[in-house]
Amino acid sequence: MPSELSEGLQIQSLRVELGGRAVLADVNLCQETGTYACLLGESGSGKSTLLATIAGLIRPQQGKVSIHGQVVSKDKTFLPPERREIGMVFQDAALWPHMSILDNVLYPLRARRLAVEKSRAMALLERMAIPTAAARRRPHELSGGQQQRVAIARAIIAKPRIVLLDEPLSALDHGVRENLREFLHGLFAEEGITALHVTHDPGEAFYLGRRVGVLNGGHLEQWDTPERLYQQPASLVVARLGGSVRAIQVPVLESRDKEAVLQWEGQRWTVPAASELQSASQATLLLRPSDLELDEAPTAAPEAQVRHAHWHDGQYLLTLQASDGQEFLAYSRQGDLGPRRWQLRRGQGWCIPLQSSANH
Structure with a gap:
């Protein structure tokens, strides 16, 4: 297990109940700083609930959540989302429709009262393959893939401790999804940003994640490398994610x-x-x-x-x-x-x- 200094995310004995029902039960995982990991599972497995709990949108009944060594949730300690220094990317990009592309990217800096670095924002947009002339446009003037790239730029501009991505590629066409998957892989590796990506697509998870967690019915079946998930699955649920198996x-x-x-x-x-x-x-x-x-x-x-x-x-x-x-x-x-x-x-x-x- 990584040392305390290298832990980008640590979850211990996490339990979340919604409506009196356990949605997550005894979840434990440790993700190294600067790595890209994925949570994989079917609808209702608890993966989005786990992401929301890490973000501070849901308060767990039990367990501990630490981000870069800081405890953000344990017993009476519970930091709200704005104090966790996280970036988020949603399935539908969730850009502000009344703001320009540039102002959308700059929004986290203004919300946290940080220095507004327009030059960094423009550099990020260029890196996202968004034309300079598009910076003053509104989100509806961009394609779905371009909007999601803007959302990624917005998520990383404030240099968060972790970026949480909730099904960021699932609403895109196949070709766009493939291109953006390649882009995400390179971007986060170069930036060295800790990222946790939720998906229901095994191919996407195995391609992007250095570690992949498989959730099933609120339980973490296995947290491991893609190779071990394929070659040494802990259960039949995990094995079936790797394709044809009997x-x-x-x-x-x-x-x-x-x-x-x-x-x-x-x-x-x-x-x-x-x-x-x-x-x-x-x-x-x-x-x-x-x-x-x-x-x-x-x-x-x-x-x-x-x-x-x-x-x-x-x-x-x-x-x-x-x-x-x-x-x-x-x-x-x-x-x-x-x-x-x-x-x-x-x-x-x-x-x-x-x-x-x-x-x-």
């Missing part, structure tokens, strides 16, 4: 350090595994299509029935059914239905404690 129920013969020996389809398989897995238990084996080999499988390998075949990115994506009725996916150069031999690639797959959720 969950296979298997018995654990032996649990070792970082791996497990499993019994399935008459074979013993040694696979990477979560440390909390126990021997002589039932577990969930998570399989992606790339984890399996069909075209070069030996004749002694187990057999499964190909139920469906779809052409996908230059090869076939097959749905196979094992003899126990469980289904999994695999890639192959051949798309014929019927029996096929298969094997698990060495070091592939990921085993976690038993998850009570069906494949779909």
